[in-house]
Amino acid sequence: MENLKDQYKSMTKVFSVAPMMEWTDRHCRYFHRLLSARALLYTEMVTAPAIIHGDRDHLIGFDAAEHPVAQQLGGSDPAQLAEATRICADYGYDEINLNVGCPSDRVQSGMFGACLMAEPDLVARCIEAMKGATSLPVTVKCRIGIDEQDEEQALDILVDKVLDAGCDGLTVHARKAWLQGLSPKENRDIPPLNYDRVYRLKQRLADVHVAINGGVKTIEDCQLHLQHVDGVMLGRAAYQNPALLAHVDSALFGEGEPVDPFAVAEAMIPYIDRHVARGGRVSQITRHMIGLFQSRPGAKRWRQILTVESVKPDAASSLILDALAALR
Structure with missing residues (x-):
């Protein structure tokens, strides 16, 4: 490009x-x-x-x-x-x-x-x-x-x-x-x-x-x-x-298919792990992901897990998988 x-x-x-x-x-x-x-x-x-x-x-x-x-x-x-x-x-x-x-x-x-x-x-x-x-x-x-x-x-x-x-x-x-x-x-x-x-x-x-x-x-x-x-x-x-962004490349630029938000959520796991290993907090990242599944069945539980569980002292990237399970 x-x-x-x-x-x-x-x-x-x-x-x-x-x-x-x-x-x-x-x-x-x-x-x-x-x-x-x-x-x-x-x-x-x-x-x-x-x-x-x-x-x-x-x-x-x-x-x-x-x-x-x-x-x-x-x-x-x-x-x-x-x-x-x-x-x-x-x-x-x-x-x-x-x-x-x-x-x-x-x-x-x-x-x-x-x-x-x-x-x-x-x-x-x-x-x-x-x-x-x-x-x-x-x-x-x-x-x-x-x-x-x-x-x-x-x-x-x-x-x-x-x-x-x-x-x-x-x-x-x-x-x-x-x-x-x-x-x-x-x-x-x-x-x-x-x-x-x-x-x-x-x-x-x-x-x-x-x-x-x-x-x-x-x-x-x-x-x-x-x-x-x-x-x-x-x-x-x-x-x-943010799921709107999953359609930008395909709808506005004719490139590929819409991005799968489930795959994006899973791809954030290693990024969260690296951040935590450097002393960061899970909630510093997951707060940006709360709206990813807006209007989908299970979205309320997704938001709840990312909001409540991410601020706990032992919070880890595994909460993403727990939250995704509520959507499937």
């Missing part, structure tokens, strides 16, 4: 799983990779200062099986972002993404995330610095606007500036973020979706990779969006119902 930069240049269709704080950690990504070979996986957002000064192996370490995988950065200091980009590139990531969309209070106080929609010149300087630090694709994930911004004008201004700075691709969450008046949770659902705005952006920028995010819940949704844009990103739907 061609590398990401070539895919973006050739407008190859891309499916991805969104960066989600406290969700898309390395264990989640390893699990998701077993369900889809084609999905582009994103890390949780990590701030540039944390990468520069923190425990890098803990913050940005990953398994080689996760490729292709992108590191999402948070920050607004061009020099810090350039240094963090170099570090992540040395770790072997396939893409570096700048977060210009997260609406949480914490990111506003730290001057990163969606509040940067109001600072397009600063975002452009950040992208220019990041591009100067790596040959990897550097991309932006943003909203269509914030607060009282005109979403037609604000999105175009931001996008044009980051493209001039060398940005390789865009993922647009098709909602405004209301930084005044809505909580981060409310910002995921209450602002109305405006997919047409993202479609118009793509129509204007025929030679730019544009992906869409926000409210995408099914493979059928993905197929519809891919008629208008180059990429589609699933967030909560992919996490809460």
